[in-house]
């Protein structure tokens with residue numbers, strides 16, 4: 003038995019019961035409840051190992067993981083090349099603080115600037131999460147606004163938007179239930195409806211420091227912004243002297259079959275030009291989730307020299323952000339996505355899943371952007387459907403009462419996708435029948 007197994011961190015590989023962990027789900031979840039702060043509710047299962055698109059729980063049950071840690075594990079679980087990149091970096095140089103840098107950190111920043119088509123003078127700030135990347139962007143916006151005369155302090159954000167849970171990121175997150183216990187939040191923040199061009203014209207004024215938006219709202223159930231709205235967002239912010247912050251925490255790093263969702267959304271789904279016009283780019287792009295393939299890392303990309311110079315030495319910082327292991331994980335993830343052709347695969351497979359699922363009885367609409375997929379059901383049975391799917395060995399997520407979100411590894415095989423599509427059909431039929439019986443009882 004390896005040392006890791008004896009620490010209880012991974013499955014005790016009992017050949018008679020592969021994957022079962024002492025205590026099993028039930029006992030471990032009871033211990034969880036006694037020891038962890040209850041902000042997540044009771045976790046659905048205790049997961050002990052994963053490989054590719056599959057994970058196993060503490061009872062040894064296998065699941066097809068169609069959520070990938072909520073749009074994170076771009077290469078699935080325990081990808082051999084990524085694991086080896088991360089472990090060899092850890093065995094060489096693990097953490098150094100930002101008083102020092104490492105070759106990997108520099109190479110990753112250069113790579114992100116290239117992928118974003120960022121012009122000369124653009125720079126990257128690394129964080130550990132999406133929230134922190136947005137927090138950095140909001141601080142940048144505040145510093146930018148404070149330097150203007152008159153000061154600009156207002157941030158405009160969108161209803162349905164989700165940007166994180168720290169006080170700053172929460173101030174621009176729309177959902178009332180998340181916000182209410184923590185009022186007063188930093189402000190002023192004004193929320194306008196997505197695709198409301200008149201509100202954009204009205205609110206992005208001389209008091210506005212920045213507009214923050216997701217090109218596709220993930221937590222809201224995978225809802226796209228119209229290209230026309232994104233184009234006005236860019237031109238109105240530019241004309242009125244405000245910054246445009248694009249939160250690609252969920253959509254970036256290949257999830258939508260493109261490195262970033264913004265250019266493709268800006269073009270309303272048409273192929274963006276190979277080099278996007280610099281004036282059409284946002285001022286700030288934030289990334290996290292899929293970037294590290296499961297290793298925590300986020301990034302704020304500052305587009306152009308003037309935006310890059312807003313935060314000066316001493317004005318912001320982080321102990322861990324972009325450390326050698328995180329940088330290696332992200333460089334490894336991006337390189338493997340490229341090498342394995344996963345952008346194209348994500349586009350093709352996402353389109354196939356969408357075509358197959360939208361034909362099923364009980365499905366109202368499917369919105370697929372690569373492998374970020376929202377499935378709206380005719381009845382508000384998403385929670386019941388996700389629970390039934392879990393019992394059947396499929397991990398999916400109820401983003402709203404009537405909407406399922408699917409965000410599998412970018413290297414999900416066509417065969418696994420088909421297994422899911424077939425199961426989805428029968429599970430939805432079963433859950434819809436039970437719901438109708440409930441209505442008629």
Ligand SMILES: Cc1ncc(COP(=O)(O)O)c(C=O)c1O
Nearest residue numbers: 131132133164165166251252290
């Ligand atoms: C669009 C978006 N922004 C920010 C966040 C927050 O990121 P994190 O949970 O890594 O802090 C999320 C997380 O779901 C997100 O979807």
